[in-house]
Amino acid sequence: MTSQYRDPDAVLRHGIRDEAARAPQAGPVIDTVLETVRRAGTELYQAGSYDRDTGVRRLRSWLAPVLVAAVTVLAVGAAVVIVRDRQNNRGGTTAPPGTSTSPAPGPSASPTGGTSSPRPSGSSTASGSPTTGTALPPVGGPVPAGFLVADLSFVGRDYGFALGTTASCGTPPCTSLVRTTDGGAHWVGLPAPVAPTDLSDGVQHVRFASPMVGYAYGPNALWMTTDGARTWRRLSGGAYGLEIAGDGVVRLIGSPAGCLPGCRWTLERATVGSTSWAELPAATSGLPQYGAGLTRSGPVVVAAFYGHVAGGAQSAGTTLLISSDGGASWRRRGEPCTPRQSSGTAEQDTRAVTVAPDRSISVLCVPRGSGGIASVQTSTDGGTSFSARHDSLGQAYPTAVGAASARTVFAASDSLYRSTDDGAHWSRSSAAISQPSFIGFQTSETGRVIDSFGSSQQGSALPLGHSIYTTTDAGASWSVHTFR
């Protein structure tokens, strides 16, 4: 434990965020308020006259003409507000804690400088100051037609963002951001960074620390908003992974730009909303260089570095750097996936890593070459040891892993598979999830999956999905929202 993490300011910020995740769902309140108003018909509540027990109070007859005038003015006022807001908005998106990390693909070009969408003066956050003045999140506009989701980020039980793109738009880049405030039932479009979603200079992922402060990033680009996505500014460098931890944000940098394979890895930390980054004391020399990513839940952050698994190179496994204190200190360990000696299974490699809300770490182990059997192995001691592997996942070739807890884990291949006994037995999800590309758990019950089936965009290396599946019972059942 370090004094950095135990700073009361950081504890308070971190604890409040955890407590906020327990806030009630907005849906019932929205329904109640709107239903109450609907029942009122044209009868307006007068300030202070609302009676929770009896409902609407009848208006005096002499008020009718006054109310007609008021309604007219109100409608015009509301329209002005909405139009003004929508003028500021163009599509946009984000990702939740507990999502898995898998090898970040691809070479890239050097980033270019510049700033983003229209920005009112004085609205962005100054270096070192996490406060955001009076800026408040924009109301939002319509979701771009044909929106495809790439990544998700939730900052509360119902409050989340999705980053993605559309196949076409008026003025490229078509990168878009959308936001939900009711757990995913409804979404609105927000301004997104003026950056493509390609790997060379674009953003593919999103993380929000609060409703106001968020990041969109890719290996060679990093953008930050401090006003709820009303405006974005480009920061220097990029990120192969970026996670919010406590009051800080940790990013994994590969340099020079476009370095894969052959990157020099660095971990950096900044205060949320700040532009000042400091290198973290992690032992990053000699790490595998064929891909890397970050994953986090609570103060546990895991950076995974993937080796070149073709050709049977025995030493090309994965190395993990694990922090249990929000990135202040790191511990290094070698490949957690091991073949089961008794069955003589093929060499195993880590394909993806995830941290569950209970801080357990799960790795998706896949066989090198063909014929082997994949498995999920879990650590409940901070990555020191991993559970014995089970061979019940079969020869499916899973691509992603998720975990609601150490016991309840998920794997994605031709469908979503769920195990409630630490990977010993698996069952196929009853939901029609055909091509899960993203699994993330916000709490031990609430998680989300992006289904990429039928939405692959030609020429895009990015898994994109039309549908977001949400569970509130640790994956026993799922509801779906599909963007059209």
Added chain:
Amino acid sequence: MPDSVGFTDFVRTYTSMLLTAAYLMTGSGPAAEDLVQDTLLSLYGKWQRVAEADVPIAYVRRCLINNFVNSRRGRRGQELLLNELPETGYEPGIATGVADRDLVVRLLAELSPRSRAIVVMRFYYDLSDAAIADEVGCRPGTVRSTLSRSLAILRELMNDPPNRHGRSATVEKRAG
């Protein structure tokens, strides 16, 4: 229906955010739902005024805080509603040894309603001193001193685990 656009859109967009603030201030899901519901419905009759505000959500949040503080007026200190019984012991996390969330719940229970609002506005919404002062209805200096005092209490709590009854010496000392 009057204002079928502005009010409905606002409710759909901001209820979650208001609910989170209300939950952090009240410490209770049902109380938070009541507070948000009552605030929105009481504003419906004067929605024009809300729509014309420079920042409508700030206006509504100000009303929310006022309603919260007024509803607690005369009642002080320890009556923070809790969704669940306080944990009677610590379940050490991997790194922190102490659950930050529990510390925050205990801290908020220590504070007056207005101070709770100030802490929530700063540490959840990242608002500046001036913005908080505007929303809570006090001077920026009061915001700063409240935050400083809150951090001092938290520091005490961090060094003061609760006893088997779920009460810390710090809380008992203040209550006494």
